[in-house]
Amino acid sequence: MIRFCSRTKLVANLIPPSISISLEQRHQSIATIAKMSDSKILIYLMRRDLRVADNPVLHSLIHNKDHGFTHLLPLYVFAAQQIEVSGFIPEDGGKSPYPEARSQIGSFWRCGPHRAKFLAQSVWDLKDGFEKIGSGLSIRVGMVDEVVKGLIESFEEPAGSKVSAVWMTSEEGVEEKREERSTKNICDKAGVDFKLWQDEKYFIDDRDLPFEDPKDLSDIYTTYRKSVEPLREAPRPALPKPEKNSLPPFPTDVPPQHSPFVIPTKYEEIEAALLKLINAQPLAKNPPKCPENALSVHPFTGGESHAQERLEHLITSGSITGYKSSRNGLMGTDFSTKLSAYLALGSITSRQIHASMSVFEDGSASDDRYKDLKGYGKGENEGTYAVRFELLWRDYMRLCTRKFGPQLFRLGGFKAEENAHLKWSRLDSPKDGFSKEQIQEIVERFLNGTTGMGFIDASQREIYHTGYTSNRARQNVASFLSKHLYIDWRVGAEWYECMLVDYDVSSNWGNWQYVAGVGNDPRGNDRIFNPVKQAFDYDPKAEYVLAWVDELRGVDELGQIFQAWTINDEERKEELGIADTDMVKNPLKRIDFKVNRGRGGGVGGGRGGGRGRPPYRPHSGDRWTGRRPSSQDQGRGGWYGGRGDRGYQTRGYQGRGYRGRGDRGREMRTGMMDKERDATADNE
Structure with a gap:
């Protein structure tokens, strides 16, 4: 006589009696389902940490064996409020449950075609990176908290696996913080552990900042920079890439994307879905034609592997050594690093860049690939210092967002200027x-x-x-x-x-x-x-x-x-x-x-x-x-009017027009190493 524990009795009832299944086969099936029901899945929700190397979450899973998780489910969600996702709905699938992903003031697409394509490439490259180390990546569309809730509920079905925890890394920004709070609330209600990690993609690790309260961040970049110098000694070491099969296995019973959306299985179809509505109409009225022979200075493919290729090229070509003198260039692929898009998505980290430059500066490469390059083994040069300077500027802008919060999007800015409306x-x-x-x-x-x-x-x-x-x-x-x-x-x-x-x-x-x-x-x-x-x-x-x-x-x-x-x-x-x-x-x-x-x-x-x-x-x-x-x-309609919600409210503005200073033909002298930073763009 076969005896079952109460849990096994439950799953045994799921297998209908059949004369075609032997007692031994039935035994094995029951054991398999029971094992599935004992699975403890960790969902790793990824947003702007799209890499497997120098990843603190993956590093922790590998080196802390007592985590108790049987499976790891890396998850990326194309967030419906930040990128248009209606292209993932089949022709006969009805309308999207989400409003179009447009900006509040100008009603522009929140994510245009160039970044949408680069993001798709980055996500697909991340999927490939996980598969190469024996794992995988689940891709979804929708609101992040809704996707997480759906996965938790789907896994809780009878005899299914169980989501034990949800982990994600912290990001700065109003929407980003709202996502973190809403995801935590979903987990709390479901009795699922939630952990918010500090990402380590920045030049200065948060644990090494010279202050604890964001309010203590200086409003002057130079003051902050001097508090963390010398820059070459500031970053922590980058973490290694996980070895193959070193992570908990990818679940075999991942539920499908919720309707009306369908996730394609080929990269080309994912890109097409993201671009479908964005490319359906011009992004601006009377758009400019593309001139003959005009070339892009950013012809790069998204993803962690391509970020590393770009970094290696910058060193072997000598571009990084000459960065200080070339960075104000306008044409060509190498006048600036062009690492900013990779940094923005976390496909590469500031400390990985620092580490590669340090190998060049120290003359410590494991092979001879750098030996004939100018400056190899000669220490930090003005080009590599300038790159570190810019990486720190990115850090500083992030910390300003942490300090000022919603003021990032307000007309009066960080200064909360009262007369901005004038x-x-x-x-x-x-x-x-x-x-x-x-x-x-x-x-x-x-x-x-x-x-x-x-x-x-x-x-x-x-x-x-x-x-x-x-x-x-x-x-x-x-x-x-x-x-x-x-x-x-x-x-x-x-x-x-x-x-x-x-x-x-x-x-x-x-x-x-x-x-x-x-x-x-x-x-x-x-x-x-x-x-x-x-x-x-x-x-x-x-x-x-x-x-x-x-x-x-x-x-x-x-x-x-x-x-x-x-x-x-x-x-x-x-x-x-x-x-x-x-x-x-x-x-x-x-x-x-x-x-x-x-x-x-x-x-x-x-x-x-x-x-x-x-x-x-x-x-x-x-x-x-x-x-x-x-x-x-005068009768023209269709002016750019905004919609949406970024988590802030604009003030009511009244008052007379403002002409400003009378010396509008004058330009203040600027330079990258001025006492104060003069940049207006993302780190290049």
């Missing part, structure tokens, strides 16, 4: 006598790169078609919108969130604040970029502007390329087909700027000017020239 025209509250339709037109031209300011237009077209633009260009774009056009800086921050492949919530919003004058820049409103002078300085042959603003490729004079309204030859304008364009007839901004062609020589007026830096003499008489729409324009 400075800028909002989409629903224009200033200086402009109508909503006029502000709409200005914003449209800003987005599609037809402002008439060559440097700005080139950057906006580049970002539209490639998802990337240089740090120098980002600074100028942010300054142009906020301090020349006097438009709500958050419109630009949201547009960058949509378009940038390397979007990071803290770096993007914190740096837009910085340039707009409401962040933690001590010079605030006094830091104003002159985009004409900047073009002469950083694009002295106009190669960058002409690469993207191709309608000006027949123009020879630098000043006319940088401001097309200065072209005086009417016949030439007709020949080029630009005579009636807004960039020539109605630029949004005119800046009187002259180049002194004295003995100092230099760029001069022609495209092929010399390399010297002439004593530029910008005038202070630049003026607003936004075209006032005609009566026919």
Whole structure:
């Protein structure tokens, strides 16, 4: 006679008697199901820690054998409020239960096509990375807490496995903290253990910060930097990649994605699902065409393996050694590290970058791959120090988000500036006598790169078609919108969130604040970029502007390329087909700027000017020239209006328009190693 324990009796009832199953087979089936019912699954919810190496969660599972988990379920969720997921619904599957993932102010897609593709690549590469070490990755779409709840409930069905715990790493940001709280609440209600880990992807480990309370973080970057120097000695060692089969096995009975969504099994289908609705219509009205022969400076594939390949290339090519002098470049793949997109998703960590640079600096490579490189074994150089400086800046922006919370998204910024509503025209509250339709037109031209300011237009077209633009260009774009056009800086921050492949919530919003004058820049409103002078300085042959603003490729004079309204030859304008364009007839901004062609020589007026830096003499008489729409324009609808909820409320704004300082043609001198950081973009 066979005797069953009470638990085995339960599962025995699930196997119907059958003359085709022997007693021994029935015994084995009961034992298998009973074993499944004893499974204790750990769900590892991954968000921006998309890597298997230098991963504290995986490292802990390997080295703490008494964790008690029988299975590990790594999980990634395409979060419905941050990226559009309706493309995962079959044609006959009905409507999405979630609103479109659009921004609050400009109603842009929260995640545009470039980042969506890079994210898909990164997730798929993570899946491949897990499979190579004997594990796997479950991919889902929806709201994070709902997905976790569904998995817990599905595993609790009779004779099923049981979710014992949910782990995830902490992130900064309003939405991110809300996700963490809601996931914890789901676990608490279900009686499932929840643990929030501190990720270790940062340059300075949180355990090594010189303060415990975020309120003690200095509002001045230099002060913070000095408190953690020397930078080369600051990071902790990176953790190794898990050995094959060193993790608890991947569950064999993972329930399917909840309806109406269906998760494809091929990468190409996942990418197509993410891009389906995003690519169904232009991202901006009258989008710019992609010029012939214009090349992306960010042609990289997402994922941990590709991040490591990029890092290795930067060292072997010598690019990282020359980073300090090249980082303000505009064209080419190696003028900056291009690691920012990988850092934003946690596909690579700051301390991994530091560790690789240290091997080069110390001359301690295990083989001869670096032995002939300039600087190998010679210690830290100005290039590697500059990279560490920028990695620390990313840390600092994250810590500012921790300190200021929802102020990251408010018009008054970290400074909580009370009169911020007097400075800028909002989409629903224009200033200086402009109508909503006029502000709409200005914003449209800003987005599609037809402002008439060559440097700005080139950057906006580049970002539209490639998802990337240089740090120098980002600074100028942010300054142009906020301090020349006097438009709500958050419109630009949201547009960058949509378009940038390397979007990071803290770096993007914190740096837009910085340039707009409401962040933690001590010079605030006094830091104003002159985009004409900047073009002469950083694009002295106009190669960058002409690469993207191709309608000006027949123009020879630098000043006319940088401001097309200065072209005086009417016949030439007709020949080029630009005579009636807004960039020539109605630029949004005119800046009187002259180049002194004295003995100092230099760029001069022609495209092929010399390399010297002439004593530029910008005038202070630049003026607003936004075209006032005609009566026919007044009826235009469809202005960019926001929707959604980022976890904050904007204030009601009233008051007269604000013109700001009278020296708008002036630009404050900037440099990467200034006493205060001048960046407006994600770490490159």
